[in-house]
Amino acid sequence: MSGTHRPGPDWARHVIWWHVYPLxxxxxxxxxxxxGRAPRDQVVRHRLERLTGWLDHAVRLGASGLALGPVFASESHGYDTTDHYRIDxxxxxxxxxDALLKAAAERGVRVLFDGVFHHVGxxxxxFQAVLEQGPAAPTASWFRLRWPDGPEAWKPGTEPDYDDFEGHHHLVALDHTExxxxxxxxxxxxxxxxxxxSGWRLDAAYAVPAAFWAKVADRVRARHPDAYLMGEVIQxxxxxxxxxxxxxxxTQYELWKAIWSSLNDRNLFELAHALRRHDEFLDTFVPYTFLGNHDVTRIASRLADERHLDHALVVLTTVGGTPAIYAGDEHAFRGVKxxxxxxxxxxxxxxxESPDDxxxxxxxxxxxxxxxIGLRRRHPWLHAAxxxxxxxxxxxxxxxxxxxxxxIVVALSTAATATTVRAPGAGRLLAGRGDVADGRVTLPPHGWAVLSRSS
Structure with a gap:
């Protein structure tokens, strides 16, 4: 599909996201x-300013983008939206x-929002209009409803059955043909x-017809041609x-899984296969790459050997993609889903309250x-490499x-002894440890190296 490559907005070639789940x-x-109050009368807790105080941490990390999880009014975890136009x-x-966006812009940090458009709370x-007014509600066509005795027999108090999100009945699926x-x-x-x-992560994009996204994306880009639109697709x-x-x-879940799985199983053939697949994706688009997010066990907990945390990060930062660091992973936070x-x-x-804590x-x-991350930013060509x-x-x-x-040339080893790896074209050491000679690099136990490519 080399003729259909979608490069994305120019600024996306340089962005590295710091991903935060705000709630x-x-x-x-x-x-x-x-x-007991109406939603519009809920007490406002001014907590976003705490996140504003962490922007300098993200910049020190090397990030140039803030990928935010849900920020809209919701019932609980943010993915049960009740108002797409109101901050939770x-x-x-x-x-x-506005203060957060201003502070981010002052630091050259782009902001990505999380759009939950497969369903609502x-x-x-x-949906409340449907429950109150029945089939005659102006928004009844927004949902895939099934009335117990047919719409013509509706009476107040009758609730329809409806499609939901993966069996979670409190998440009401939208009708994407409407x-x-x-x-x-x-x-x-x-x-x-x-x-x-600057853009959107489209939650559960895999569960929404592509034709719907195309229609929406075209409307959005007519007004915002530089918007970055990224969909959550697991498989x-x-x-x-x-x-x-x-x-x-x-989202590049295939590479995410291969990184930790191959390191844990000492089966780097799996990672090699995933990298070949990753290369094929780059014929069409630049994947959104990551080692962790709000839906998966943290990489420091996922890896069986903590010495291989560096190896995982090396892969993320030395292959094509738009990388994201899940907040806390940069400090080896643990957490099991x-x-x-x-x-x-x-x-x-x-x-x-502060990174100092x-x-x-x-x-x-x-x-x-x-x-x-610094190495990657000095080599911006890595984005689509x-x-x-x-x-x-x-x-x-x-x-x-x-x-x-x-x-560049990269070498990884999970072996307990020093290992010599073929690395034709390897030049001087850029990061890690290794001795280069005659197109080979010798790594220490559980070692890794990033090397320049000799001319």
Whole structure:
């Protein structure tokens, strides 16, 4: 599909995201506490300013973008939206959001919003109108409803059955064939782009028809041609999701899984295979790459051997993609996701008031992030670079990443003894440890190296 490459906006070639789940970060209550009040009268807690105080931390890390989880009014975790035009009162109000956007812009930091457009919470006014007015509600066509005795037999108090999100009945699925839904979503996206954000993560994009995203994306880009639109896609045909939905990117879960799985199993053939697949995706789009997010066990907890945390970060920062660091991973935060109510809490913790309050135990990991993100920023061509596997065995892997005349060579080892890896073209050491001679690099136990490419 080399003829259908979607490069995305020019600024996206340089962005490195720092991903934050805001409700957890600021210690918001698990559920919106309306105290019996109408949603518009909920008490506003001005907590976003705490996040503003962490922007300098993100910049010191090397990030140039802030990817925010849900910030809109919701019932609980942010993915049960009740008002796409209002900041969740547990976070603050419009003035707090404007202050955050202004502070980010002053630091050259782009902001990405999380758009939950597959479904809404039951308290959303569009669905509440259906419960109150029945099939005659102006927004009845927004949802995929099934009335018990047919719409003509409706009477007050009768609730329809409806499609939901993956069995969560409090999340009411929208009807993405309805023109009014597309118009609403495009209007929401344009509204916040007008306010100063730079793009959108489209939640559960895999569960929405690509034709819907294409229609919305075209409307959005007519007003904001430089908007970055990235969809959450866990598995399936990534390239088709991008081209069919007129998106810039999707989440690269294949590479995420291969990184930690291959390191844990001492089977770097798996990572080599994933990198070849990753290279194929780059024919069509530049994937959104990550080691952690608000939905998965943290990488420091996922890896069986903490010595391989560097290896995972090396891969993230030396292959093509638009990388994201999940807040806390840069300090080796631990957290295991569990399949139960509240099972996300451990990976969505409250952060201290200031970065100065973080434990110094995480500083070595933070400094490694600074080193490798700095390396990547000095080589911006890595954004869309291609990877060639040079040498593979169960416990070692080397590859070259290049774009035109630019290139680097990377070598990884999970072996308990010193290992010599074939690395043709390897030059001087840029990061890590290794001795280069005759097209080979000798790594220490559990070692890694990033090297220039000799001319």
């Amino acid at each position: 957890g970060f600021v210690g918001a209550e698990p559920r919106a506490d309306d105290g 009162p547990r976070l603050g109000d419009d003035a707090d959001l 039951r308290s959303h006014p569009a 023109p009014a839904v597309a118009a609403h979503v495009a209007d929401v996206m344009n509204h916040w782009l007008d306010r100063g954000i 399936g045909d990534y390239a088709a999701a991008v081209t069919g939905g007129h998106l810039d990117s999707v 569990e399949d139960r109510a509240g099972g996300d809490d451990a990976v969505r913790p409250e952060f201290p 973080l434990s110094p135990l995480g500083l070595p990991t933070f400094h490694r992030h600074q080193e490798l 291609r990877t060639t596997i040079l040498d593979t065995a169960n416990e070692h892997l080397s590859y070259a990443t290049s774009a035109g005349a630019d290139g």
